[in-house]
Amino acid sequence: xxxxxxxxxxxxxxxxxxxxxxxxxxxxxxxxxxxxxxxxxxxxxxxxxxxxxxxxxxxxxxxxxxxxxxxxxxxxxxxxxxxxxxxxxxxxxxxxxxxxxxxxxxxxxxxxxxxxxxxxxxxxxxxxxxxxxxxxxxxxxxxxxxxxxxxxxxxxxxxxxxxxxxxxxxxxxxxxxxxxxxxxxxxxxxxxxxxxxxxxxxxxxxxxxxxxxxxxxxxxxxxxxxxxxxxxxxxxxxxxxxxxxxxxxxxxxxxxxxxxxxxx
Amino acid sequence: xxxxxxxxxxxxxxxxxxxxxxxxxxxxxxxxxxxxxxxxxxxxxxxxxxxxxxxxxxxxxxxxxxxxxxxxxxxxxxxxxxxxxxxxxxxxxxxxxxxxxxxxxxxxxxxxxxxxxxxxxxxxxxxxxxxxxxxxxxxxxxxxxxxxxxxxxxxxxxxxxxxxxxxxxxxxxxxxxxxxxxxxxxxxxxxxxxxxxxxxxxxxxxxxxxxxxxxxxxxxxxxxxxxxxxxxxxxxxxxxxxxxxxxxxxxxxxxxxxxxxxxxxxxxxxxxxxxxxxxxxxxxxxxxxxxxxxx
Ligand SMILES: Nc1ncnc2c1ncn2[C@@H]1O[C@H](COP(=O)(O)OP(=O)(O)OP(=O)(O)O)[C@@H](O)[C@H]1O
Ligand SMILES: [Mg+2]
Numbered sequence: 001x002x003x004x005x006x007x008x009x010x011x012x013x014x015x016x017x018x019x020x021x022x023x024x025x026x027x028x029x030x031x032x033x034x035x036x037x038x039x040x041x042x043x044x045x046x047x048x049x050x051x052x053x054x055x056x057x058x059x060x061x062x063x064x065x066x067x068x069x070x071x072x073x074x075x076x077x078x079x080x081x082x083x084x085x086x087x088x089x090x091x092x093x094x095x096x097x098x099x100x101x102x103x104x105x106x107x108x109x110x111x112x113x114x115x116x117x118x119x120x121x122x123x124x125x126x127x128x129x130x131x132x133x134x135x136x137x138x139x140x141x142x143x144x145x146x147x148x149x150x151x152x153x154x155x156x157x158x159x160x161x162x163x164x165x166x167x168x169x170x171x172x173x174x175x176x177x178x179x180x181x182x183x184x185x186x187x188x189x190x191x192x193x194x195x196x197x198x199x200x201x202x203x204x205x206x207x208x209x210x211x212x213x214x215x216x217x218x219x220x221x222x223x224x225x226x227x228x229x230x231x232x233x234x235x236x237x238x239x240x241x242x243x244x245x246x247x248x249x250x251x252x253x254x255x256x257x258x259x260x261x262x263x264x
Numbered sequence: 265x266x267x268x269x270x271x272x273x274x275x276x277x278x279x280x281x282x283x284x285x286x287x288x289x290x291x292x293x294x295x296x297x298x299x300x301x302x303x304x305x306x307x308x309x310x311x312x313x314x315x316x317x318x319x320x321x322x323x324x325x326x327x328x329x330x331x332x333x334x335x336x337x338x339x340x341x342x343x344x345x346x347x348x349x350x351x352x353x354x355x356x357x358x359x360x361x362x363x364x365x366x367x368x369x370x371x372x373x374x375x376x377x378x379x380x381x382x383x384x385x386x387x388x389x390x391x392x393x394x395x396x397x398x399x400x401x402x403x404x405x406x407x408x409x410x411x412x413x414x415x416x417x418x419x420x421x422x423x424x425x426x427x428x429x430x431x432x433x434x435x436x437x438x439x440x441x442x443x444x445x446x447x448x449x450x451x452x453x454x455x456x457x458x459x460x461x462x463x464x465x466x467x468x469x470x471x472x473x474x475x476x477x478x479x480x481x482x483x484x485x486x487x488x489x490x491x492x493x494x495x496x497x498x499x500x501x502x503x504x505x506x507x508x509x510x511x512x513x514x515x516x517x518x519x520x521x522x523x524x525x526x527x528x529x530x531x532x533x534x535x536x537x538x539x540x541x542x543x544x545x546x547x548x549x550x551x552x553x554x555x556x557x558x559x
Contacts (some may be wrong), residue, residue, distance in 0.1 A: 077467060083458055
């Protein structure tokens, strides 16, 4: 049986002035429904490129992606994306930034009242219902990212794709958002793929961690299953030996086996 | 000519003039911060323009009494102004109307040409900004026509429309359209890729993308183009009306020159300046009203 989301022998080659550049090769990965998978690897190895291929924003040169028994070739609301820099529309209020997605995806399926409720529900989920009439310019980076997550969740995507969603945030805000994300995942059981640079984050949140080798021609180096009881608590895990073991494994992969080639 | 220089400024971020309207709060650096005494502060604010006024007045008196005695001095001009502005909206037949009517007719032509330019220029700017083919097709034409003084189009307008009024409006249309096209195109090109990705993920149709993403995202640029072109249009209408005649502030100036009524010309110059300031202020108000603070 094929998994819910299946990345099948994907490779991508970019044409560049110096000839073709093989960015990714032989990416093979199956993800089950409800699974939380994070992708970690050094900068420039092609994490965003994988995400763009799954999201349909980029086309694989070879291989393909199958989601729920359908091949994906173009972007669509069944694969909602949370971008690193929130990408909220600055001329819309928080409410309307979510509503634009809800109205598009559920315009024919839900009544006006239902859509309004749904927008509010999703903003409540990320604890942003208090700032619905504010514009993105008036709220903090962490709040913007929360709204970005609400917008993605509100589309009820089959897969939630997150490209370093918390990368631009300070450590404290990041911890808050990670907790929120775990809560939401526990509640809704979304299938999530998250790209991250942060080892602790990947272990804390994931069911499986996909570790990428360095580019060019990057591919999956190792996949590690994180077998930790949920709900997870960052304080309790801090001196949990299993947690620290997983953490050390990821670090060993990143800093021993895949030293950053262009480390400055 | 100053007109050309302004048209070139199609990128609002590198525009020659600073844009204090974009920032909310903060202090104006041109106002010296001298703290406690509000009276001292008032003096500091009021003195420099007062000095300018005195210098200009002295130069004016000097010129009108010694250099060119045909030019009326401040006193005579002031009296003329009182007379003209006492009843700006009188009508003694089609060739003798108050200065208010003259301004009114000129503004009407400016707004008509300007509105047409917005209607045509914004969609054209979108095409040039979004489609590489349209960019290649249109930018040589724009490059050639942009530096041409709009008045050069007046004869073409007269041939096309066989009437002076539409010709003047046509000239204003040509004047206004370049900054609007160029600013819109620049704005479209400056749209962050992320906004377009949002549109793609949501599967917005091209029409929805234009209305929900492109238009609002470029709105600040479009408004900058509109503000620039309205300012230039107001300058150009005076020259155009000098050539076309009819009721309008430009022809008024020309007519008073033929009557050798120089005091009226000076009054008209001041009125034109004040109307220009008002137009600019209105556009600034519109711009700040519709400007979302980015980031
Ligand atoms: N459109 C493109 N054309 C040419 N090369 C590209 C293109 N997109 C990505 N690349 C190259 O592919 C490689 C992977 O890029 P990608 O952005 O996926 O890396 P990343 O792992 O997301 O890095 P980071 O962690 O810094 O975000 C890089 O070497 C990049 O230069
Ligand atoms: Mg990336």
